[in-house]
Amino acid sequence: MSFRLLAAALAVCLIPLTSLSQDKKPDDKKPADPKAVEEENPFKNVKVDDYVKYRVKASVGPVTIDGIATQTVTSKTDKEAIVKVTSNVGGMETPAQEIKQDLTKPYDPTKAGVGALPAGTDATVEKLKEGKEKIKIGDKEYDTTWTTYKVKAKSGGMEIEADVKVWTAKDVIMGMVKMDASLEISKMKMELKLELAESGNKKP
Numbered sequence: 001m002s003f004r005l006l007a008a009a010l011a012v013c014l015i016p017l018t019s020l021s022q023d024k025k026p027d028d029k030k031p032a033d034p035k036a037v038e039e040e041n042p043f044k045n046v047k048v049d050d051y052v053k054y055r056v057k058a059s060v061g062p063v064t065i066d067g068i069a070t071q072t073v074t075s076k077t078d079k080e081a082i083v084k085v086t087s088n089v090g091g092m093e094t095p096a097q098e099i100k101q102d103l104t105k106p107y108d109p110t111k112a113g114v115g116a117l118p119a120g121t122d123a124t125v126e127k128l129k130e131g132k133e134k135i136k137i138g139d140k141e142y143d144t145t146w147t148t149y150k151v152k153a154k155s156g157g158m159e160i161e162a163d164v165k166v167w168t169a170k171d172v173i174m175g176m177v178k179m180d181a182s183l184e185i186s187k188m189k190m191e192l193k194l195e196l197a198e199s200g201n202k203k204p
Contacts, residue, residue, distance in 0.1 A: 042168065042175030043081045043101040046073045049202040050173050054194040056089050061189075065090035069194060071174055072202070079104050083174070123153035135167060135178065137196055142169040142177050158186045173199045 051072040058065050067089025075082040081101040087094045128148040135144055144167040151162040160183060167178040179194040 041101070041103060041106055042170075043073075043083070044103055046076060046081055046174060047201060048073055048076050050200075051202060052173050052176070052199040053197045054176075054179075055197045056087065057191075057193045058089055059191040067092075068197065073174075074098065077103075123151065126150040133167065137177065142167075142172065144169045144177050160185045172196065 056067040069087040130147040162183040164181045168175040181192040
């Protein structure tokens with residue numbers, strides 16, 4: 001499994017979580033409802049040095065490798081949060097990316113931002129279904145909302161398609177509890193799973 005392939009897979013799967021929010025109707029010039037922003041944007045109440053770590057499992061055919069992906073809040077104002085995304089899978093470090101989250105608008109994962117992908121990347125996200133589910137990780141249960149997405153992207157000469165399912169919970173920093181994805185990258189199939197490992201704040 002090449003570093004380039006793995007980095008592309010992780011970046012594409014994180015699009016629904018790191019995409020920048022836009023008004024749901026581009027022609028609607030009314031300001032966003034502050035209450036709706038607070039309820040819908042999981043980054044609204046984060047603090048600098050908040051972090052979330054996820055266990056990562058990537059599989060291509062019979063080959064499976066494990067690792068860790070981390071999101072850390074590096075800056076926060078009333079209008080914007082900046083989140084640093086890093087990962088180490090199978091001993092391979094992907095380049096750190098900083099994603100800007102617009103806190104003045106409701107979080108809308110169907111608007112694909114490409115901050116986690118190389119410049120010039122063309123990406124789209126289609127929201128499919130959603131529902132409620134109680135899931136258990138370790139010894140803790142979470143009341144989650146799950147959402148499925150179809151992600152399509154072109155990056156670095158590769159065509160990428162992914163079916164992504166994300167579980168989120170309001171009591172988890174930055175929202176995500178778990179993610180499963182099935183990808184096809186330049187006709188190569190890959191399975192990618194992320195699951196909450198730990199979260200907190202790095203300040204003593």
